[in-house]
Amino acid sequence: MLSGIKQQVVVGKDGKIEIQTSDLAEGTVVEVIVLVEQDVVETNANQSIQQDVTEYLLSTEANRCHLMTAIQNIETKTNLVSFTPEEWDEEYNIRS
Template sequence: MLSGIKQRGIVGKDGKIEIQTPDLPEGTVVEIIVLIEQDTNKSDPSYQVPQDTTEYLLSTEANRRHLMSAIEHVETKHNLVSFTPEEWDEEYNIHLSYNLANSPFPIPKNENTITQ
């Protein structure tokens, strides 16, 4: 089974790249792919690599517990709101023809315009 680890970092002295993963036991065979950002400002000493969204969401124990609880609720269908496509359409559909007819913005006329 393949799994992945996504990390961001900065190339160090002599081109050294470090990956820190305490989850991998010593001796584990890995394949490494390096993707390079072309537009990073190397001359700006205040430049910081932005934190990955997943890393941010899992960065605290409280966040991890909350996310795992939410995933469990989805998997067990606990506290979910469900509806049919027809119910969604009736409740939440924006009636496009009405909104276009009453729009303060001009509607472009071309061969792709839908007319009734």
């Protein structure tokens, strides 16, 4: 059986990552997967810049049009899909 430990840590000097937990006994074999938050975009000149999520979503004409249409639909209450929690459960069987 697999179990997991999730921690957010900061990479230290020389790329060192430390996970501290009392849930693992010394000598336990584990598999480590590192997921890196991607809030930094690399530019062509290899400089890092932070890019606002909204700016990114509006960065193409197609995205801008889609998002503006969605906002307009919400404001005018048109083309909306609504359902009850029971309907959602029935459709997607999320309860066991």
